[in-house]
Amino acid sequence: MRVLICGGGIAGLTLAYWLRRRGIEPVVVEHAPHGRLGGYGIDFFGTGYDVAARMGIVDQLTPHRLPVDSVDFVDASGRAGARLTSALLDKIIQGPHLPLMHTTLEGALLDAVSDVEIRFGETIAAVRDEGSAVEVDFAGGGTERFNVLVGADGVHSRTRELVFGPHGRFERQLGCRLASYPVTDRYDWGRVRAHYTEPGRQSVVYPTGEAGGLMALFLFRSQEATSVPRAERLDLLRSTFGDMGWITPSLLADAPASESIFMDTMTQIVMPSWHRGRVALVGDACGCMTMVSAQGVSMAMAGAYVLAEALQAEGDHVRAFDRYQARMRGEVTRRQRNALVFARSLVPRSRAGLIAQNAGNRLIMRAAFAPVLRRQFGATSILPPRGKD
């Protein structure tokens, strides 16, 4: 069986690894010219960590753990009103937890698939499901046939658009935009991730682990669902955050060129089915939960693992796709619902909402509330124990 994977990110590379391990030939097309640079921090735990352990890459990841001992919710002077310590986080997660840069994980996955054909700077232009095979035209020229096409090309999936329909049909907007970029540490920053919130907007800073390196993250309420052109991103951040308190003006002053700022809407993907004919979707392409769930990477890796296992076990794409979807969908839907609820209060609209959020944070960030927090944020692996799948 020959499988074309569109998208060489977390889901795509994990799928390529497990297909290869199960005797199926993957080919990956990734539209970026090389492995991606930059990126943002992720909390890595639950099923994703389990899949990484099964791949034997945890030892490669651990030295790159982000140096964060607590998440502080600060006021304009930088004083923490509420604090989520590593000890409390351990009680909530109750399992291994690795804060990482997204690109660290992608880099380790890339290393793990060095024997897979990856075509960088390439993408799909047209897809024709011919019943006995799927025929794909590539943007760079040429046409090839595959047994199966898997779209692992993220929340704005081109595969989804080509095969399932326009983006708007499957998008659920959470009413928030996010932006992120690296900044120089002028603050003698400690091992802290700090969140500062004003009505409708929030700025966040955390260390990357590289000497003098910090990441700035901005969240702001917006009903706009369109993508902001790269050249306009910095101006939008300046007009939205320019008069914000704390160290926000200094973070803006240190921004890189507008073109290199990561910016996106907070968008979930909800679809009636994750497959059609010989085409299936995996990861954010079919089940994006947004950063709020802190489980996007895990579900992308879990989906890839389960899909590879189903393709091998069933030997037939129709049964395999049904089995994959049946195994994954409930958990993804549950995580999406949790994220939807949490997103409503993430960046309060009003001063009153902010006061309530601060009081709530102070109350709940205690060991006694760990079980409550675990219901919202905890995650244990959804995979059967090793050797039983």
Ligand SMILES: Cc1cc2nc3c(=O)[nH]c(=O)nc-3n(C[C@H](O)[C@H](O)[C@H](O)COP(=O)(O)OP(=O)(O)OC[C@H]3O[C@@H](n4cnc5c(N)ncnc54)[C@H](O)[C@@H]3O)c2cc1C
């Ligand atoms: C700021 C932020 C913080 C986050 N924090 C967390 C967290 O703490 N924990 C967590 O688990 N998740 C987190 N997430 C979510 C997580 O990053 C995603 O859920 C995860 O990366 C999804 O993996 P994916 O492979 O499906 O998509 P992606 O990682 O987006 O990969 C898609 C790949 O497809 C490629 N591609 C796109 N279009 C095409 C095309 N047309 N042709 C070919 N290739 C294409 C892209 O270049 C990319 O390599 C966060 C997300 C953001 C934005």
